[in-house]
Amino acid sequence: MTVKHVFLAAFATFVAVSVTTAGPGSGTISGKITYEGTPAKPKSIDMSKEPSCAKQHPTPITTETVVTGPGNSLANVVVYISAGAPDEPPPSTSANFDQKGCQYLPHVLAFQVGQELKISNDDQTSHNIHPLAKINREWNKSQPPGTPPIIDKYDKAEMIPVKCNIHPWMHGTFAVLKNSHYSVSSDDGSFKLPNLPPGKYTVTAYQESYGEMTQDVVIAGGETKTISFVFKAKPY
Ligand SMILES: [Cu+2]
Incomplete structure (x- = not known):
């Protein structure tokens, strides 16, 4: 089982549990x-x-x-x-954003206000991640190969374009949302x-x-x- 499979299995379990614990009137x-x-x-x-x-x-x-x-x-x-829908506190799980093969994985990452955001560099080269926030605080951080993940969070809801200051082709999006009712459309x-x-x-x-x-x-x-x-x- 790869790490991705373990994650998917855990996620599937979580969904199953949510469905069974949802109220009878939920749609x-x-x-x-x-x-x-x-x-x-x-x-x-x-x-x-x-x-x-x-x-x-x-x-x-x-x-x-x-x-x-x-x-x-x-x-x-x-x-x-x-x-x-009311604003909801963030889940205790982190939202994971990986830099692998000079590509952002996933390209669009949705997560909640206050949720831990974990940015990893799996490459043999440095990245400088630069989320172009306008409502939240804007920052950029260098991440040489082999260094620990960058841990951050956002305080306000915002759609934030993300770029790498080293590799001009690297683009992505952080969708910072106020509640857990979201989905990113599949293939x-x-x-x-x-x-x-x-x-x-x-x-x-x-x-x-x-x-x-x-x-x-x-x-x-x-x-x-x-x-x-x-x-x-x-x-x-
Ligand atoms: Cu880069």
């Missing part, structure tokens, strides 16, 4: 993110200036500003309850927000290049409401 909002129009083609990334990273990608990786899937689906879209564009008590909610979908869309959804009880968001693709 789910699920759905799919798609686009219309023609998105810009992902570009190949030239890492030749950083051979230790380049050799980890026999096939060059591509930019992840817009990640599409079958049926015009959009991955990496943050879907979250932006109104109607097929799907998302799911479970465990919602009855109420009226505003659901926001955020894509780093296309911006955000919102819609209101009423959950009456133990039901699943299916919604969809269709972003207008930008051809550049």
Whole structure:
């Protein structure tokens, strides 16, 4: 079992437990993110200036500003309850952001206000991570190979673009959110927000290049409401 498998197993257990402990009246909002129009083609990334990273990608990786899937689906879209749910204290688990092969993994990391953020450097080269916060405090930190993870947290909700000051192709997003009702759309564009008590909610979908869309959804009880968001693709 790899570390990733252990993590996934733990996560699956956590989800199963949450479902069984949720109240009988709790509902789910699920759905799919798609686009219309023609998105810009992902570009190949030239890492030749950083051979230790380049050799980890026999096939060059591509930019992840817009990640599409079958049926015009959009991955990496943050879907979250932006109104109607109370702010929640952060979980005790950390949100993990890795620099591996001069790439941010995951490209979009969603976590809660006050939650521990753990940034690791798995590479044989230095990175200088620079989250471009505007509402929170902006900082950048150098992280030579073999040094311990950077531990931080954010005090306010914000969508924060992240870049590396050494490798211009490294980009990512921190989505700092006020409650635990969020999802990042998977490769097929799907998302799911479970465990919602009855109420009226505003659901926001955020894509780093296309911006955000919102819609209101009423959950009456133990039901699943299916919604969809269709972003207008930008051809550049
Ligand atoms: Cu870097």
